[in-house]
Amino acid sequence: MYSDSLRGKLENKSAAAGIIGMGYVGLPLLVNNAMSGLCSTGFDVNGAVVDIINSGKSHILDVSSDTVKELRDTGKLSASADFSKLAECDVIVICVPTPIDSHYQPDISYVRSAAEEVAENVSAGTLVVLESTTYPGTTEEIVQPLLEKRGFEIGKDIFLAFSAERVDPGNKKYNTRNTPKVVGGVTPVCTELAALYYGTVLEGAIHPVSSPKVAELEKILENSFRFVNIALVNEFAKICEKMDIPVWEVIDAAKTKPYGFMAFYPGPGPGGHCIPVDPMYLTYKAKEYKCSTSMIEAACEINSGMPQYCVSRVGEVLNNAGKPLKGSKVLMLGMAYKPNINDIRESPAIEMARLFIQYGCDFSYNDPFVPQVDIDGKTLKSAGLDKAVLEAADIVVIATDHSAYDAALIAESSRLVFDTRNLMAGIDGDNIHRL
Ligand SMILES: NC(=O)c1ccc[n+]([C@@H]2O[C@H](COP(=O)([O-])OP(=O)(O)OC[C@H]3O[C@@H](n4cnc5c(N)ncnc54)[C@H](O)[C@@H]3O)[C@@H](O)[C@H]2O)c1
Structure with a gap:
């Protein structure tokens, strides 16, 4: 046998x-x-x-x-x-x-x-x-x-x-x-x-x-769970901004509950080959059974809109400083979809870069893990990162919270900061703006 x-x-x-x-x-x-x-x-x-x-x-x-x-x-x-x-x-x-x-x-x-x-x-x-x-x-x-x-x-x-x-x-x-x-x-x-x-x-x-079907679907459940919860917290971030309530503090407070709550964090949106992709496999298959995946679709709408939301918020911060997005020197920190890795698949930072370029910004980026990246057929190379580079930018946008990024140095050297990842936790200043 x-x-x-x-x-x-x-x-x-x-x-x-x-x-x-x-x-x-x-x-x-x-x-x-x-x-x-x-x-x-x-x-x-x-x-x-x-x-x-x-x-x-x-x-x-x-x-x-x-x-x-x-x-x-x-x-x-x-x-x-x-x-x-x-x-x-x-x-x-x-x-x-x-x-x-x-x-x-x-x-x-x-x-x-x-x-x-x-x-x-x-x-x-x-x-x-x-x-x-x-x-x-x-x-x-x-x-x-x-x-x-x-x-x-x-x-x-x-x-x-x-x-x-x-x-x-x-x-x-x-x-x-x-x-x-x-x-x-x-x-x-x-x-x-x-x-x-x-x-x-x-x-x-x-x-x-x-x-096999149970094993296939359990994986999609794991990742849909993350996808939907990330969307929920992104929606909270947008509401908090309008209400002038710090979303990060809200999440930290909710986290003190020892049961029934799991912290998810807002950001420019999920990336990688799994979280933004896998739920779409279920959406496709569900149609064969005349089922809808309305929660996944709502999450998709929120998450896929986050890069545009972040770029619009950067535009507002610049506007308040008397500068238009067009022509402003935007330095984006991070291109990978999450910290300390080099994977840029479905990275929301790529979409943010594309939008900054489309809006006519003088755009550059740094990512210690991603030496170069192609955006719409144009190859961009990761810029060096030091005090002078930070000082030269009109705004520094944190898209990925790599451990190598020195929050204190960024805060003290940058004219303006827009932080989508709470890298600046515990650091305050008129120049610091958060998602
Ligand atoms: N990357 C992750 O974090 C992760 C986590 C869990 C599950 N997954 C899943 O695992 C699968 C693989 O993902 P990955 O991130 O390793 O992909 P990957 O792109 O890193 O690697 C896939 C490799 O497969 C090769 N390949 C493509 N077609 C082939 C073929 N017909 N025969 C032989 N080789 C072929 C490619 O050249 C590539 O080297 C995906 O379904 C993904 O959703 C990925």
């Missing part, structure tokens, strides 16, 4: 793992597989990424090059763009992107093409897990039929499950290794083998659920 054979290989760690997609999710998982003793290959369509990994380096901030090199040198870790090698894998995990297009529609093409590669090359007896965040039904509606087309019976010849990645880049406490995993297989034996696999390579608790 294939299931017994795979169980044995996982238990004695002779199983070979193939991880498809060597990005923020796939590379840490590859490293964990190799660290646990499984012979592990990372697959990617991007030859440059494959070369970086094979040269013993990491292109992902949370994974050190030393770790990649060490594991490569033991022979446990390598990368490849040759998908025929998937045939040698006992476990295959798909970690490819699931973005949205310009109409907020899911782009499932990466999952489909990775699943096609798997179906073409996979050998009988393999466990296949989809980790890409997606709408409920993807595993059984897209991946399963491709495998069945090859004549495999799921749960007998091939084992198929969904288990979302929950990695929070930059989080020093929770990472791929110690974050609990939710696992839902197409059949009970699929769930059991997927749980055994993750229990072998990771250290967090494993929570099995009754189907």
